[in-house]
Amino acid sequence: MWFLRRDRLLLVAALSALLAADVYFHLWPQLLQLTMGRSCDCGVRPTSRNFTPTAETPVMVIEWIPASKLHHLLSHPLYQAQGTMPPSYDRLLSPHEIMKSYKKRVTHQNRKRRGPRFEGNRTIPLTDSKSDPPAPWLQFHMEIDKDALYPRSSPVVDRLLQSMGNMMIIGADHTPDEKALNGECDCSQIVKPSGTHLKLILRFQDHAKAMFKPMRQSREDETPEDFFYFVDFQRHNAEIAAFHLDRILDFRRVPPVAGRLINLTSEILEVTTNQELESVFFVSPANNVCFFAKCLYMCKTEYAACGNPHMLEGSLSAFLPSLNFADRLSVPHPWIRSYTFAGKEEWETNPSYCDSVKTLPPYTNQKRLLGVMDLAVFDFLIGNMDRHHYETFTKFGEDGFLLHMDNARGFGRPFVDELSILAPLYQCCLVKEDTWLRLKLFTLNEYRLSDVMRESLQNDRLRDVLTESHLVALDRRLQKVLEVVDQCVQTHGTDAVIIKDAAPQHKTDQS
C-alpha cells in the first residue's frame, strides 16, 4: 500500500515537475520571443513587409485609433474641401489655351504615327481626350491655379494616377537632356547630364505624357557616405514617395507620380520611333532586356537599367502644361549648395544670411520667402540636398507657389537627418501658420506622419515604396522641424515666426 501510494505520489510529482520544466524552458521562452520580437535578429532592417514596433510605438494603445488614419486626416478641418472653382484669372490656363495645347499634342502624335517607323503601332486607337469627362491629364491641367497644382478634394489626381498606372503606352522618347547630349538641343540649359541619369518620356493612348524614371537600386540601398549630393543616384521610389508626402502635407506642388511595372520591350523599345533610343537597348548576359543612357563619350553598359527579363519598376511623373502655354521660371535656390568639391556658399558661414535675402526681390515678397521655408521643410523630411533651383509659373509672378519637382534624390539615407537643409528655416525663423499647424497634427498618434504615409503609399501599384526605416525617419525629422520652430519662437516670439496670413506684401512687376 505504502509502495503504491508512494508510486502514485512520485508519478504525480514527476509529471508536475516535467510540466513545470516544460512551461519554464519551452513555453516561456517562446512567449518571450513572441512579445519581444525576433530572437534571431541578424541586422535585417525592418521593411514595410516586416513591420516591427519602433521604440516610439506603444505596445498597448488605450485611446481610440481610427482604422484609416489617412481618411481621418482628410476629414480634419485643416483638410476640408475647398469651395467652388477659383475665378478664371486665378487659373493657369484658359479653356482656349488648354484646347490649343491639346490640339498640338494630337497633331504631334498623329504626325509620328504617320512616319515610316511606326508600322507596328499605327493600329492602336488613340482616344479623344476631350470626351466627357475629359482625359485626366487635361482635367489636371485645367485645375492648376495660383494656389496649387490641384485642388484639395479633386478626384482628378486619383484618376490621373490610375491612368498612368494602367493605360497603354504608345510612344517613348529621350528627354531633352538626352537630346542635348546628341547635339539636338542647347546644352547650356542642361544640368549635369550623366551616364547614371536614365529617364524617358512616355506617351499614352489618351495623348498624356509622363516622365519615366527606371528603378536603379533596391529599396534598402543607401547613398554611400562619400557621395556628393549632386552625384547621388536617382530613385524612382523617391519620386513616388515625395508626391505622396507633398500631398499629405497639403502643399500640392508635386505633379502626380505613379509607380508602374513597365515592359521594357513592348512598352518602350517597340513603341519608340527614335533610332537613338532603340540603339541603347541590349540583352544582358543574364538574358535581361536593358537600356543605358546615351552619352557622347562612351556607352556605359555598366550603368544600364535592366528588366527581369522585360519587366522593370519605374516612376511616371505627369507632365505639366507645355512651356508654350504656361511658361515657367527656373530660379536659383537662395540657399543653393556649392557644386564644387570644397567650396562654401555664403549661407554656410553667415548666420545672418537671411537678412540679405529678405532685401532682394522676389524675397521682398514674404509669400515667396515662406514658399522657400515650406520647400526647406519638405526637402528636410525627404532628405534631399540637391535643390539647386526651383520653378514657378511665370503667370502667377512672385505670388505664385514654388513647384516641388525633381525629388529623385530624396530618401537616400534613412538614418541621417541633414539639418543644413533646414538652414532657410533656422536662419529666417519664419513659417506659414498653415504649414506649422499641419506639422503639429502629424505628431499626434492618430495622424502620425509615418502611418499616414504608409497608408497613402499603399495606393500605389508598386509594393513597399519606402522601407520602414524611411517612414520612421519622417517622424523623427518632423520632430526636429518643430524643435527648430520652437527655438525660433522662444527667441523671436510667436507672431514674428508663425506667419498667419501669407498675403503678398507688395504687388509684383509681373502681376
Place this chain on the structure above:
Amino acid sequence: MWFLRRDRLLLVAALSALLAADVYFHLWPQLLQLTMGRSCDCGVRPTSRNFTPTAETPVMVIEWIPASKLHHLLSHPLYQAQGTMPPSYDRLLSPHEIMKSYKKRVTHQNRKRRGPRFEGNRTIPLTDSKSDPPAPWLQFHMEIDKDALYPRSSPVVDRLLQSMGNMMIIGADHTPDEKALNGECDCSQIVKPSGTHLKLILRFQDHAKAMFKPMRQSREDETPEDFFYFVDFQRHNAEIAAFHLDRILDFRRVPPVAGRLINLTSEILEVTTNQELESVFFVSPANNVCFFAKCLYMCKTEYAACGNPHMLEGSLSAFLPSLNFADRLSVPHPWIRSYTFAGKEEWETNPSYCDSVKTLPPYTNQKRLLGVMDLAVFDFLIGNMDRHHYETFTKFGEDGFLLHMDNARGFGRPFVDELSILAPLYQCCLVKEDTWLRLKLFTLNEYRLSDVMRESLQNDRLRDVLTESHLVALDRRLQKVLEVVDQCVQTHGTDAVIIKDAAPQHKTDQS
C-alpha cells in the same frame, strides 16, 4: 516519519525530473546546435575570417596532413629547384640592357626631382639599385628567361613583394591610358578607357615602378548578373590572388603583385608632380580623401575611390622591363569573345574551330597552342572572361611563354563556373603533361588547391585577399578542368591529349 520520508522522496523525484527536463529541453538542443552548425543561418556566406567546414571538408582526418601544405607542395618533385642560371641567350635582358634600363630610370627620376613641383620630396634619398645585392626589381628583370618570369626557387620574388609592400613611395603618375584621355598619347592603342578604371603608376625609393589599382568594392561584392565581362569592375584583390595562383600552378607568368594599404594623401597626392593627377583628388562629404579617373567627358565623382580617411587598400603589380629594351607583342586571343552586345565569335558556334586555329601561325607551333591551353585553365580557375589579348616577349618568338597579365576581372562570381572559358581546352583536347600532373596533385587532400592558396595569400600584407567562397570555387573548378581532360582522353587517347614534350615543332621566323 512517513511524512518526512515521502517529502524526501518527493524532493528527490522533483529534482530528478527537473534535471531530466533541463537536459532534454535545454542542454540537448544546445548540443544539437553545436553539432549541426549555426541555428541562425541568415544567409551570411563564410568568409576567410569566418571559416565553416564545407561539405567536402571531413570532420575527422585520419591521414597525416602536413602543417604547411604550401611547404609540402614546394618539396614535391614537380616543384624541385631548377638548375643553374640559364645561358645568357635564354635570358630576356643582357647585363648591358639591364644597366641601360636602370640608367634611364635614374635619369628620368632625377629630372623629375629637379623640377619646380618637387620641392617637398627633393630631400628623400634615392637608393642605388645597383648595390650588392641589386634592388629586387633589377634582380627580377635579370632573371626573366624564355621559360618564365622568374625561376621556381628564386628568393627574388619574395624580396620584390616585400619591397613593394614596404618601400617609401616617391612618385605617382597617371598610366598611359589616362594620358591618352588627355590627348597626351596615341588613343588608338588604348582599350576601353572608362571612368571606372582607376590605376596609377607608383615609383619607389629604389627606382622601382609598380601599377597601383585601388580597392573599388568589398570582398563579398559579386559581379551583377547583367554585367558584360568587358564592363566588370577591376578588383585589386583579384590581381593579388591571380599572382599567387599562377605561382602555385608553377606557370610563373604573372609579374609579382603585392597588396598594400596606401596613404592617398602622403603617398600619392603629395608625391606626384602631375597637376592633372592632383586635380582629381578631393575630400568627400564624409571627409575621406578620394580620387577619380580623369575623363574627357565629365568627372564622375560617383565612381571615385576613397580612403578612410586617407588609407586605401590596393594592389601593386611589378613593372616588366621597359618596352625599349624588351619589346612585347600583344596578340589577339584566338578564342576572343565578341565585344558587342549580341555578336558571336566563330568558336562559339563551330565546335571544330580548333582545327582551323592549328593551321595558322603562331599556333602551328604546338608550344604556343599549349600556352593558350594553360591560359584557358588559369582563366577558368579565376573566372576571367575578359582575355581579349595576351602578350609575349618579342625576343623569344613563338616559343616564348604567354604573359598572364591583367587579371583584375577575375574572382567576380564565386558561385558561377563559366565553362566557356575552357573552350580552347575542350575544342583542342590538348594539355601540357606538366600542367596536368600539377592539376591532379591539387585534388589530393594534402595539396588541396584552396588550402595551398589560402596559405599563400596569408603572406600578403592585406588580410583575407579572397573570401572562402572564392577559395572553395578553385577546388570545384579544378575538378571540372580535370573532367574535361578525362573526356578528351576517353575520346582521343592519352597520348593525343596529354602532351609530354612541349618542344617547338618548327623554328619560328623570329628565333
